[in-house]
Amino acid sequence: xxxxxLPNLTDCNCLAVRQAARYITQFYDRYxxxxxxxxxxxxxxxxxxxxxxxxxxxLAAELVVDRTTLGRNIRPLERDDLIAIESDPSDRRSKIxxxxxxGDARFQxxxxxxxxxxxxxxxxxxxxxxxxxxxxxxxxxxxxxxxIDTMAAE
Numbered sequence: 001x002x003x004x005x006l007p008n009l010t011d012c013n014c015l016a017v018r019q020a021a022r023y024i025t026q027f028y029d030r031y032x033x034x035x036x037x038x039x040x041x042x043x044x045x046x047x048x049x050x051x052x053x054x055x056x057x058x059l060a061a062e063l064v065v066d067r068t069t070l071g072r073n074i075r076p077l078e079r080d081d082l083i084a085i086e087s088d089p090s091d092r093r094s095k096i097x098x099x100x101x102x103g104d105a106r107f108q109x110x111x112x113x114x115x116x117x118x119x120x121x122x123x124x125x126x127x128x129x130x131x132x133x134x135x136x137x138x139x140x141x142x143x144x145x146x147x148i149d150t151m152a153a154e
Contacts, residue, residue: 024121027117028042028114031113031114031116031117032113032114032117034113035106035109035110035113037106037110041073041077041082042107042114044059044063044070044074044077044083045082045099045103045106045107045110046107046111047062047063048083048097048098048099048103049099049104049107052098053096053099054096055088055095055097056070056071056074056094056097057094059097064141074097080102080106081100081102081103082099082100082102082103082106082107083098083099084097084100085097086098
């Protein structure tokens with residue numbers, strides 16, 4: 001029985017993006033550690049600061065994560081009083097997340113560290129290249145791939 005050659009892993013889009021994401025996340029985590037946050041937590045606080053209170057479903061969609069993952073990420077933020085989770089007045093079954101005063105203060109400290117990381121990243125990688133990278137990655141998220149590619153199910 002003939003075997004097909006294994007695909008070259010350097011050609012795998014998923015692997016390349018995941019490796020880069022882990023590498024960049026670790027880089028930003030080092031900067032944010034001084035403010036007591038991880039990159040995932042900073043992203044949640046930043047969205048709530050920028051857009052105000054929002055439902056768990058809306059925040060999950062904004063961050064392109066599933067509700068279960070978001071649930072794990074928000075628990076320590078609630079425990080540390082950085083966010084509050086409240087019932088939605090228009091639908092008691094739904095939960096609304098909001099930034100607390102403590103969370104806003106932590107976000108302000110973390111934002112300075114994030115800005116340092118951003119400057120360092122762009123200084124090493126190049127500002128124009130970083131901008132183009134963000135644009136290309138946003139295009140991937142906005143593409144028709146979706147979380148479940150219907151072509152793969154066929």
